[in-house]
Amino acid sequence: MTHVFHRSPKSVLPVAVQGSGAYVTDDSGKRYIDACGGAAVSCIGHGDMRVQEAIQRQMAEISYAHTSFFTSHAAEALADHLCDATPLPLDKVYFVGSGSEAIEAAIKMARQYHLERGEPSRKLVISRHQSYHGNTLGALSVGGNPPRRKPYGPFLLDEPKIEPCFAYRYARDGESAEDYALRAANLLEEKVLELGPQNVVAFLAETVVGATAGAVTAEAGYFRRIREICDRYGILLILDEVMCGAGRTGSFLACEQEGVAPDILTLAKGLGGGYQPIAAVMCTDNVYRTIVEGSGSFVHGHTYSAHPLACAAALAVQQVIRDDDLLANVVARGAQLRDRLEARFGNHPHVGDVRGRGLLQAIELVEHRDDKTPFASQRRIGAQIKREAMTLGLMVYPGAGTIDGVSGDHVLLAPPYGVDSETVDLIVERLGYAVDAAVAG
Ligand SMILES: Cc1ncc(COP(=O)(O)O)c(C=O)c1O
Numbered sequence: 001m002t003h004v005f006h007r008s009p010k011s012v013l014p015v016a017v018q019g020s021g022a023y024v025t026d027d028s029g030k031r032y033i034d035a036c037g038g039a040a041v042s043c044i045g046h047g048d049m050r051v052q053e054a055i056q057r058q059m060a061e062i063s064y065a066h067t068s069f070f071t072s073h074a075a076e077a078l079a080d081h082l083c084d085a086t087p088l089p090l091d092k093v094y095f096v097g098s099g100s101e102a103i104e105a106a107i108k109m110a111r112q113y114h115l116e117r118g119e120p121s122r123k124l125v126i127s128r129h130q131s132y133h134g135n136t137l138g139a140l141s142v143g144g145n146p147p148r149r150k151p152y153g154p155f156l157l158d159e160p161k162i163e164p165c166f167a168y169r170y171a172r173d174g175e176s177a178e179d180y181a182l183r184a185a186n187l188l189e190e191k192v193l194e195l196g197p198q199n200v201v202a203f204l205a206e207t208v209v210g211a212t213a214g215a216v217t218a219e220a221g222y223f224r225r226i227r228e229i230c231d232r233y234g235i236l237l238i239l240d241e242v243m244c245g246a247g248r249t250g251s252f253l254a255c256e257q258e259g260v261a262p263d264i265l266t267l268a269k270g271l272g273g274g275y276q277p278i279a280a281v282m283c284t285d286n287v288y289r290t291i292v293e294g295s296g297s298f299v300h301g302h303t304y305s306a307h308p309l310a311c312a313a314a315l316a317v318q319q320v321i322r323d324d325d326l327l328a329n330v331v332a333r334g335a336q337l338r339d340r341l342e343a344r345f346g347n348h349p350h351v352g353d354v355r356g357r358g359l360l361q362a363i364e365l366v367e368h369r370d371d372k373t374p375f376a377s378q379r380r381i382g383a384q385i386k387r388e389a390m391t392l393g394l395m396v397y398p399g400a401g402t403i404d405g406v407s408g409d410h411v412l413l414a415p416p417y418g419v420d421s422e423t424v425d426l427i428v429e430r431l432g433y434a435v436d437a438a439v440a441g
Pocket of ligand 1: 243
């Protein structure tokens with residue numbers, strides 16, 4: 001009997017009682033390797049004393065100060081740290097409490113930017129199918145995850161979408177990676193011209209697609225062409241790095257590896273690493289100055305924006321990443337993880353693709369490998385793999401509707417940045433057993 005309205009009310013959940021490094025322990029004493037950080041959140045693992053001490057220090061100073069009265073040392077220092085962590089020209093940081101809030105703030109910020117410039121007709125945000133930007137109504141409106149949108153269709157704005165850059169599923173037979181990248185990016189230009197550039201606020205995309213399609217990276221050159229199109233039509237580029245940012249792919253921002261700088265960028269999961277709920281919207285000096293030198297302030301704000309405890313925790317998490325040189329480990333262990341996944345699943349009859357970057361990797365499940373036929377969606381193969389994996393003491397993050405919101409299944413892995421080599425081997429070994437057991441079942 002529970003009074004909690006659970007996310008999955010029909011499943012009986014174990015109670016998490018302890019977290020340490022890459023492991024979570026439940027109340028029966030069973031240990032699970034946290035190979036997905038919950039939903040790619042726990043970037044430095046569980047129970048780091050340095051973060052606990054930073055939260056305690058902040059609590060001893062002050063726990064809460066409303067942002068219309070005060071700033072805090074923690075918020076100032078965290079913003080300095082984030083701007084310093086990337087070579088890209090992102091100079092200002094607006095703090096909020098979750099990834100969805102960050103997306104809401106980002107699209108409002110983009111709209112206000114155009115208003116300040118005297119372009120009130122710009123009201124549409126173009127985004128991509130097979131994307132996820134959050135569960136609040138604004139974030140769902142710009143998201144391309146059909147099952148999460150379906151019940152709330154009547155509440156949502158009908159924001160325009162284009163196809164993602166998803167080579168395994170969307171490239172044509174015989175099409176080169178270069179040609180496909182260009183064709184996929186040019187869909188944006190077609191959409192802008194169809195809608196009228198004077199009506200478009202921004203293009204929004206996950207730099208690496210996370211939960212909806214499973215660690216999908218764009219082909220080289222895609223984002224550079226996207227940037228050109230945005231510049232040509234005066235459209236802001238918003239990159240959603242709620243899941244893939246803050247070091248998850250081996251650079252502080254995933255877009256650093258694409259050779260593009262966005263105008264606005266969102267961060268969340270790896271920012272606070274699960275120690276506190278926190279998210280951030282980073283923007284260029286141009287966006288900031290246009291708003292501040294225009295009407296004077298961004299018309300937005302939440303009660304818990306820039307919460308001092310959350311900022312102190314996130315700063316400590318980011319310092320751990322820097323002090324322990326964890327991005328080098330993300331690159332090394334990411335390469336090992338890919339290697340092991342290729343070795344275990346590269347010829348597996350029910351794994352069609354192994355993909356991702358750094359410590360954000362996925363396998364896509366298929367009924368038939370040769371023609372990429374997915375499993376019937378009623379089979380819920382990803383959920384079965386998760387169940388088998390939990391039995392084996394492994395946490396993985398499954399997703400369904402990988403191809404078009406209805407068909408296709410994947411399993412996402414996002415272990416902590418400090419994961420060691422033995423644990424990487426163990427993750428792949430257990431995942432192998434879980435996939436085989438689920439397919440046989
Ligand atoms: C890319 C992306 N954007 C936004 C969100 C929404 O974040 P939150 O669940 O913190 O609201 C998520 C969450 O999974 C995400 O992966």
